Amino acid sequence: MKQTLMGNEAIAWGIVHSNIQMVSGYPGTPSSEILKTVQKIKDDLNLDLYAQWATNEKVGFEVAYAGAISGQRSCATMKQVGLNVASDALMSASYIGNKGAMVLISADDPGFHSSQTEQDSRVFAKFARIPVLDPSTPQDAYDFVKLAADISELFETIVMLRPVMRVSHAREIIQMDDNTDFKKTENRFERDVKRWAAVPRTGRLAQGYEQLQRIEKIASYNWEKFLKPEFKNLQGGKLLILTSGTADGFVRETLDDLGLSADIVKVIMPYPLPTKEIKNSIKNYDKVLVMEETYPCIEEQIASHKIYGKNTNTVHKIDEVTKERVLKALQNIGFYKDKNIYEAPKIDFGFEVPARPPALCPGCPHRDIYYSIMKVFKKKKSIYPSDIGCYTLGLAQGAIDSILCMGASVSMASGFSIANPDKTVVASIGDGTFFHSGIPPLLNAIYQNHKFILVILDNSTIAMTGRQATPERFHQAIDIKKIVEGMGIECLEHQYSYQMDQNIEFFKKVKKKYEQNKTPTVVVVRQFCILDNPRAKEFVPNIFAKVDEEKCVACDQCTTVYKCPPMHYNENGKIEIDPFLCAGCAGCLEVICPTDAFEIDKRDAK
Amino acid sequence: MKYQIVIAGFGGQGVVFLVKVLAICAGNNNIAFLGTENHGMSQRGGAVSCDIKIGDFKNPVIDKNQADMIIALDKNESLRNIQYLKKDAMMVVNADESYPEIPFQLSRVDVNKKALNGEIPIQGLNVYMLGVALKNEKRFPFSINEVKEAIKKINPKLSEQNFKILDKAIKES
Numbered sequence: 001m002k003q004t005l006m007g008n009e010a011i012a013w014g015i016v017h018s019n020i021q022m023v024s025g026y027p028g029t030p031s032s033e034i035l036k037t038v039q040k041i042k043d044d045l046n047l048d049l050y051a052q053w054a055t056n057e058k059v060g061f062e063v064a065y066a067g068a069i070s071g072q073r074s075c076a077t078m079k080q081v082g083l084n085v086a087s088d089a090l091m092s093a094s095y096i097g098n099k100g101a102m103v104l105i106s107a108d109d110p111g112f113h114s115s116q117t118e119q120d121s122r123v124f125a126k127f128a129r130i131p132v133l134d135p136s137t138p139q140d141a142y143d144f145v146k147l148a149a150d151i152s153e154l155f156e157t158i159v160m161l162r163p164v165m166r167v168s169h170a171r172e173i174i175q176m177d178d179n180t181d182f183k184k185t186e187n188r189f190e191r192d193v194k195r196w197a198a199v200p201r202t203g204r205l206a207q208g209y210e211q212l213q214r215i216e217k218i219a220s221y222n223w224e225k226f227l228k229p230e231f232k233n234l235q236g237g238k239l240l241i242l243t244s245g246t247a248d249g250f251v252r253e254t255l256d257d258l259g260l261s262a263d264i265v266k267v268i269m270p271y272p273l274p275t276k277e278i279k280n281s282i283k284n285y286d287k288v289l290v291m292e293e294t295y296p297c298i299e300e301q302i303a304s305h306k307i308y309g310k311n312t313n314t315v316h317k318i319d320e321v322t323k324e325r326v327l328k329a330l331q332n333i334g335f336y337k338d339k340n341i342y343e344a345p346k347i348d349f350g351f352e353v354p355a356r357p358p359a360l361c362p363g364c365p366h367r368d369i370y371y372s373i374m375k376v377f378k379k380k381k382s383i384y385p386s387d388i389g390c391y392t393l394g395l396a397q398g399a400i401d402s403i404l405c406m407g408a409s410v411s412m413a414s415g416f417s418i419a420n421p422d423k424t425v426v427a428s429i430g431d432g433t434f435f436h437s438g439i440p441p442l443l444n445a446i447y448q449n450h451k452f453i454l455v456i457l458d459n460s461t462i463a464m465t466g467r468q469a470t471p472e473r474f475h476q477a478i479d480i481k482k483i484v485e486g487m488g489i490e491c492l493e494h495q496y497s498y499q500m501d502q503n504i505e506f507f508k509k510v511k512k513k514y515e516q517n518k519t520p521t522v523v524v525v526r527q528f529c530i531l532d533n534p535r536a537k538e539f540v541p542n543i544f545a546k547v548d549e550e551k552c553v554a555c556d557q558c559t560t561v562y563k564c565p566p567m568h569y570n571e572n573g574k575i576e577i578d579p580f581l582c583a584g585c586a587g588c589l590e591v592i593c594p595t596d597a598f599e600i601d602k603r604d605a606k
Numbered sequence: 607m608k609y610q611i612v613i614a615g616f617g618g619q620g621v622v623f624l625v626k627v628l629a630i631c632a633g634n635n636n637i638a639f640l641g642t643e644n645h646g647m648s649q650r651g652g653a654v655s656c657d658i659k660i661g662d663f664k665n666p667v668i669d670k671n672q673a674d675m676i677i678a679l680d681k682n683e684s685l686r687n688i689q690y691l692k693k694d695a696m697m698v699v700n701a702d703e704s705y706p707e708i709p710f711q712l713s714r715v716d717v718n719k720k721a722l723n724g725e726i727p728i729q730g731l732n733v734y735m736l737g738v739a740l741k742n743e744k745r746f747p748f749s750i751n752e753v754k755e756a757i758k759k760i761n762p763k764l765s766e767q768n769f770k771i772l773d774k775a776i777k778e779s
Contacts (some may be wrong), residue, residue: 002633002636003633004629004630004632004633083724113644113645113647114646114647115645136665137640137664137665137666166642166665166667168667169642169643170640170641170642170666171629171639171640171641171642171658171666172638172639172666173632173638173639186630237635244664248664249640249664249665249666250664251661252664252665253663253664253665288733320667322667322669323665323667323669324669324670340668341671342669342671342672343670343671344670344671344688344689344690344691346689347688347708349685349708350706350708353682353685353686353708354682355680356616356649356651356652356653356683356686357648358646358652359648359651359652360648361617361648361649361650361651362650385738392647392754393647393648397608408625409688463649464647464649486769510626511723530650531649531650563652565616565650565652566651579722580721580728581618581650581651581721582716583650593694
């Protein structure tokens with residue numbers, strides 16, 4: 001059967017067609033659509049499988065792993081930085097192994113499109129000593145899930161699938177199984193304390209030896225199954241190119257575009273590599289170029305004087321692969337000497353095209369809350385640590401001083417308050433991130449009497465990754481306020497209002513509380529996500545704004561501190577609101593314009 | 607056939623919808639294609655562009671100096687992506703008269719003005735521009751009916767309204 005699918009959808013079908021029984025994970029771009037699509041297939045075909053979001057990646061991994069040691073086929077999904085969170089469990093589980101398949105999907109983001117790091121999960125797999133498969137296209141991704149599940153069961157090890165954004169978010173026609181013969185398996189946990197609960201030193205050391213043997217066997221399997229058939233037909237010559245993942249497609253197209261031909265071996269499993277066999281097979285080549293994303297994972301395993309790549313400065317070391325970068329690598333290695341065909345002439349338009357940096361959506365309550373916080377807790381006297389989520393985009397308003405990783409706003413608020421006692425530390429975190437990893441640092445802060453303000457922006461959704469549900473969304477007994485109170489302190493609560501002065505009044509009260517408090521002052525602001533239909537409709541007033549040009553003095557207040565995308569200067573040098581972008585939230589009508597130039601645009605509500 | 611299209615705009619304009627339409631057209635005709643999306647962190651109002659390469663390609667990204675056509679739903683996003691066009695290629699853009707001169711074939715329509723005048727709903731901007739491209743780019747890889755079939759597949763409920771917008775664009779441009 002053929003279907004036109006996005007890479008992540010193809011992976012989801014691969015999961016179902018591998019008869020995987022349990023899928024657990026945490027959303028993160030570019031991985032989020034995988035679990036969402038499994039849920040959809042499950043509902044559409046009425047399959048008896050478990051596919052649910054966990055509170056964080058570590059939890060997600062462990063839920064799936066317990067399924068795998070019970071003999072069920074399982075899968076954990078996450079993005080590459082999520083793997084950092086799950087790494088504690090992974091490192092240990094890779095010694096122990098599994099009975100049912102365990103496919104770990106870690107989607108990488110070369111080029112930092114929506115991630116704070118560009119780390120290469122393949123190198124993480126190498127660190128954990130588990131095999132990793134690197135798909136080049138959505139079709140590969142579908143096929144490799146099935147392959148990963150089989151290899152996982154064969155060797156009783158976790159197998160990683162590492163799609164990059166250009167696989168996860170690519171689309172193509174997928175050739176897949178005609179039928180979905182999904183069967184519930186009845187495998188159960190079998191007690192084996194020596195294996196599942198091995199402890200230091202004897203038990204784990206023994207598993208360590210097993211792990212080393214296992215990885216050697218998998219390297220041989222890699223040779224026999226994947227690499228030997230590829231090398232078999234090659235004669236040798238000037239240049240061999242070893243490719244992995246998306247780099248393969250970029251290399252092949254570049255060679256086509258340039259009218260060149262070279263031997264190419266695509267490495268499906270970049271770790272573990274049969275290094276001896278590879279070194280023997282490249283004897284008849286003058287040079288070997290390794291093209292891979294993003295770290296020199298293959299290159300370092302087979303390093304020798306013949307191998308060229310990132311470590312020899314032949315290939316770019318950071319950012320996504322492009323055909324232009326392949327061309328330059330071919331130039332650097334002396335295989336191509338002609339001009340750069342991917343250069344575009346610079347065109348002078350007579351003006352600079354204005355940047356359109358990431359911004360909070362028009363009508364997003366985060367904007368108004370950040371505005372209110374800055375109004376009450378002046379920038380000069382405060383430090384604003386924040387966290388990972390949509391609200392990170394409060395950066396554009398100057399409302400954020402630090403971003404590190406999930407949950408760090410709270411612990412860094414502790415540290416900032418200790419190091420900077422003369423400043424008011426106002427931290428912000430979303431409800432999803434609070435549940436993910438904000439609770440332990442808050443517990444620590446209360447226990448240690450750290451004095452700062454924590455604002456929990458509760459829109460009841462993990463908005464940035466496509467509005468997945470947070471725990472309290474469908475299980476209302478889980479309540480942030482009660483959780484904070486359960487830690488022994490008060491939790492101030494505020495319902496977001498489109499009338500800015502109400503938000504400002506609330507934060508003035510927070511400030512007074514903070515001055516009296518000796519512990520963290522915790523606030524939960526009940527909000528909504530403007531894209532969260534139908535829920536948003538209950539909250540948005542549908543009052544649209546326009547500008548009275550007479551009153552506008554072009555002071556930049558709205559374009560710097562409030563920063564709503566529809567606001568821009570027109571040819572008269574006055575602020576104008578793009579009527580198609582305005583969300584009708586009414587947030588700008590009060591307070592934010594010093595000359596009160598925003599007024600109601602009386603048009604038919606959308 | 608090999609044909610590479612960049613679709614550019616900002617979040618909320620329906621750029622991804624157009625990629626889906628073209629992807630389904632290719633799928634329905636059993637023509638190989640690869641496509642990808644570039645949208646970074648923001649959802650509404652941030653720059654979005656998508657690449658779709660129709661024919662036998664090996665990676666989904668369009669490099670500079672390679673695209674046969676750009677369909678731009680916004681003036682600035684059109685200019686931001688112009689380096690992807692190859693010589694003699696086609697720019698299809700929603701922009702007013704202030705659009706600068708460019709060394710490519712140009713098909714410009716001010717759809718924002720039409721929406722302000724109530725001629726079409728602004729939500730139809732993406733489909734309207736697809737109609738403009740269909741009409742003016744002679745090498746457009748799919749027929750009107752193939753495009754309609756794909757639109758219907760994505761959202762049968764809104765297909766009649768979308769057909770009207772598409773037909774209007776083809777008639778007017």
